[in-house]
Amino acid sequence: MASNRIVNVGIIGLGGMANEYLRNISIIDSIKVSAICDVNQKLLNIIGEQEGVSQDKRFKNIEEITASPEVDAIISVVPNNLHAKILELCILYQKPIMAEKPFTLNFEEAENLNLLYQKKPIPCMIGFIHRYTPSFQYAKKLLEANTIGKIRHIDVRYHQSFGTPLFNVPYLWRFNKTITGTGALGDLGAHMIDSARFFIGEFRSISALMKTFVDKRRDPITGEERHVDVDDFTSFQAILENDVVGNFVTTRNAIGASNQHEVTLYGDYGTLHVSINRPNEIDIFVRNKSNENPVLTTEKVPETYNKTILNDFAELILNKKSQNTPNFYDGYKNQKVIDRIIYSAEKGHFVKVD
Ligand SMILES: NC(=O)c1ccc[n+]([C@@H]2O[C@H](COP(=O)([O-])OP(=O)(O)OC[C@H]3O[C@@H](n4cnc5c(N)ncnc54)[C@H](O)[C@@H]3O)[C@@H](O)[C@H]2O)c1
DSSP: OOTTSOEEEEEEOOSHHHHHHHHHHTTOTTEEEEEEEOSOHHHHHHHHHHHTOOGGGEESOHHHHHHOTTOOEEEEOSOGGGHHHHHHHHHHHTOOEEEOSSOSSSHHHHHHHHHHHHHSOOOEEEOOGGGGSHHHHHHHHHHHTTTTOSEEEEEEEEEOOTTSGGGOOOOOGGGOHHHHSSSHIIIIIHHHHHHHHHHTOOEEEEEEEEEOSOOEEEOTTTOOEEEOOSOSEEEEEEEEGGGOEEEEEEESOOTTOSSEEEEEEEESSEEEEEETTSTTEEEEEEOOTTOOOOEEEEEEOOGGGOOOHHHHHHHHHHHOOOSSOOBHHHHHHHHHHHHHHHHHHHHTSOEEOO
């Protein structure tokens, strides 16, 4: 570890989501990009120049970057089928890791990984970034202060529109089960599951429905139509800890919703509503001081709730501190819930989670 208390990270996968990490790293003093890895040479050149990464720290091989002594920690931003391999290497070389979600293709992979992780644990976080939305952090504090009383019901949605026929998006890895595991469920539903676990706790039982509305897409290389074998719509209802009822819908076909994740928490004395589209505001329905019936107030979230997932990653590595950080266990449990959703959709009835 660098003595000046800076974490030198190696980023594996330099596509869309890596840009989000690079943007955040640029505003955090305690993390620096010291190495990069991608199979795409063009991206290695572009990001290498942009970040000032020397040629010998631009890797094409995930094992080489993970083993590199100049790399203190890894950020894994590759397609879903590769996170588990990178996690395995990080356990082998005892390197802290931030792995994107879903962190495995399926629950079986998560179980195998868990056996390795339990023997040789490492600092590990999973990219459940939405719990870092300031309004989500603030809502969590309000729940802990019992602001809306006993929670009875949570309504969660995550809608995007890129999958709709209107946009005619070609066949990508996100539509290929062997690379992605699931479609909207693992991509967006994983965040819904994490939000529910963050606010409420564990899932107990689930009843789910999964659909593929657009089941053929044109391959951008061959021009031929390819079959889509993952969902682009999943809904489920669940019983969570303390008998809280949850309703969840995710879709890639919601025209008008470019990226819309929102959560409403209904308690005996009030309601909280948060959305990633309004990260610094929270809608609150509670009785005011004169004890009148609840009316909607939209509060600005105090600035103290502004931090990114990478601030916590640095804290975990440098100071071994973690509070409400999404960790290996959160990734593992998330994958378990995904597994049960798939099983319930196949069977057509409620299933228990554990
Ligand atoms: N937390 C979030 O909100 C969020 C948002 C978007 C994506 N993600 C996750 O991030 C991951 C990446 O998604 P993306 O949108 O950036 O995908 P992407 O396709 O844009 O980028 C993936 C990159 O990985 C590279 N790659 C592929 N195989 C590789 C290998 N063997 N070695 C090194 N590099 C390799 C590709 O060349 C590409 O540059 C996925 O797991 C996705 O679910 C998370």
